[in-house]
Amino acid sequence: MHQDLQIDIGRLAARLSELGAIGSTGDGGCARLALTDEDRAGRDLVVTWMADLGLDISIDEIGNVVATRPGLSEGPPVMCGSHIDTVATGGIYDGNLGVLAGLEVIETLSRAGVTTRRPLAVAFFTDEEGARFSPDMLGSLVYCGGLGVEEARDIVASDGARLGDELARIGYVGSAPCPGLAPYAYVELHIEQGPVLEAHGEDIGAVTGVQGISWQELTLVGQSNHAGTTPMSYRHDPGLVAAEIAVQARRLAVGMGADQVATVGRLELVPNLVNVVAAKASMTVDLRNTDEELLAEAEAKLAEEIDEICRREGVSWSTRRLARFAPVEFDPTVVSLVEAKALGLGLSVRRLASGAGHDAQMLARMCPAGMIFVPSVGGISHNPKEFTDTGHLEAGANVLLQVLLDLADTDVLGSQVEAVGVEG
Ligand code: HGY
Ligand code: MN
Ligand code: MN
Numbered sequence: 347m348h349q350d351l352q353i354d355i356g357r358l359a360a361r362l363s364e365l366g367a368i369g370s371t372g373d374g375g376c377a378r379l380a381l382t383d384e385d386r387a388g389r390d391l392v393v394t395w396m397a398d399l400g401l402d403i404s405i406d407e408i409g410n411v412v413a414t415r416p417g418l419s420e421g422p423p424v425m426c427g428s429h430i431d432t433v434a435t436g437g438i439y440d441g442n443l444g445v446l447a448g449l450e451v452i453e454t455l456s457r458a459g460v461t462t463r464r465p466l467a468v469a470f471f472t473d474e475e476g477a478r479f480s481p482d483m484l485g486s487l488v489y490c491g492g493l494g495v496e497e498a499r500d501i502v503a504s505d506g507a508r509l510g511d512e513l514a515r516i517g518y519v520g521s522a523p524c525p526g527l528a529p530y531a532y533v534e535l536h537i538e539q540g541p542v543l544e545a546h547g548e549d550i551g552a553v554t555g556v557q558g559i560s561w562q563e564l565t566l567v568g569q570s571n572h573a574g575t576t577p578m579s580y581r582h583d584p585g586l587v588a589a590e591i592a593v594q595a596r597r598l599a600v601g602m603g604a605d606q607v608a609t610v611g612r613l614e615l616v617p618n619l620v621n622v623v624a625a626k627a628s629m630t631v632d633l634r635n636t637d638e639e640l641l642a643e644a645e646a647k648l649a650e651e652i653d654e655i656c657r658r659e660g661v662s663w664s665t666r667r668l669a670r671f672a673p674v675e676f677d678p679t680v681v682s683l684v685e686a687k688a689l690g691l692g693l694s695v696r697r698l699a700s701g702a703g704h705d706a707q708m709l710a711r712m713c714p715a716g717m718i719f720v721p722s723v724g725g726i727s728h729n730p731k732e733f734t735d736t737g738h739l740e741a742g743a744n745v746l747l748q749v750l751l752d753l754a755d756t757d758v759l760g761s762q763v764e765a766v767g768v769e770g
Pocket of ligand 3 (some may be wrong): 433440475702728
């Protein structure tokens with residue numbers, strides 16, 4: 347039904363540019379870290395667009411925003427969306443595409459006078475990136491009941507700010523309760539952020555799931571000393587230990603091979619001065635794998651290595667868990683629907699797991715969920731050079747349109763939805 351409907355790529359591209367200009371870093375990228383003034387400005391703009399479309403806008407206790415278009419019948423909506431917060435060196439597509447393509451789908455339906463059977467909703471979730479307040483996917487984790495609101499509000503950022511204070515400061519403490527309403531289904535359009543689709547020349551990714559994520563912050567305490575007078579044998583240097591851990595993390599991932607990845611993204615020395623052996627080092631380690639057992643094995647192996655390196659250097663260490671999510675499989679019916687709709691539009695499509703975390707992995711805890719990927723040029727993301735060409739943006743948004751129409755107007759999910767007690 348409505349196979350001939352097409353989104354308006356000019357409208358979508360214009361909104362991506364307008365939102366991308368908020369927090370612009372001047373090099374094609376943007377910085378809208380969660381709950382900053384830039385995030386507030388981005389939120390305000392998207393909420394204005396939601397209001398312009400006549401949607402019913404709901405803001406919940408952790409600042410998630412859900413905008414709903416009524417259907418012919420009542421009941422839980424078919425939801426799409428993503429996030430509009432970015433990392434500090436972000437591009438303009440990560441997250442933003444999923445939210446703005448959702449708005450574009452709704453505007454296309456409204457202009458065509460099409461009302462779906464089930465309501466449609468477009469959401470953006472608070473602090474998906476986790477770059478300021480960990481864990482990542484924080485807002486959608488609270489939305490699905492995986493983290494309490496008060497516990498989330500007490501989280502302190504790497505810059506010392508308390509999440510609840512920042513949420514209040516930007517004026518996005520809503521009244522809608524968390525956990526939120528379980529949607530009928532959830533579909534997220536997102537850039538791949540990796541090299542696979544481009545390498546294989548495919549237009550669309552039918553995402554099968556998300557790999558497991560392990561984030562930790564290590565604190566290494568040694569002995570500050572004079573860089574010139576302290577013989578090497580006297581040193582207890584956390585700076586050296588941090589460097590060895592970073593090398594070991596890389597060796598561990600390469601040695602395990604397959605899907606194992608390891609990243610040291612943040613590394614700070616105290617006092618961080620040219621002529622002082624550091625007193626303390628603080629660093630993060632991000633480990634990921636599609637296989638939960640292998641991810642746990644990587645965590646255990648790294649802990650052993652850290653212990654050995656610290657013992658040898660006479661440095662003490664402690665670790666703080668920042669995020670830990672097991673791998674998630676998306677709903678097979680939704681994955682197949684994405685694949686079928688892409689093929690139906692004459693697009694090439696490949697099934698693949700997501701290397702990045704996404705809000706969809708949290709919504710998958712409460713309803714059938716899936717994702718649509720479009721290629722990232724050069725596989726680049728979390729970088730101002732992040733880019734997806736207009737043809738692929740349009741293709742992805744048209745697949746989203748068709749998938750949402752099927753979910754909203756047919757019983758493609760059949761009995762499985764009734765089984766989870768969500769009326770169809
Ligand atoms: O870290 C991630 O995978 C996501 O970008 N939050
Ligand atoms: Mn994202
Ligand atoms: Mn991201």
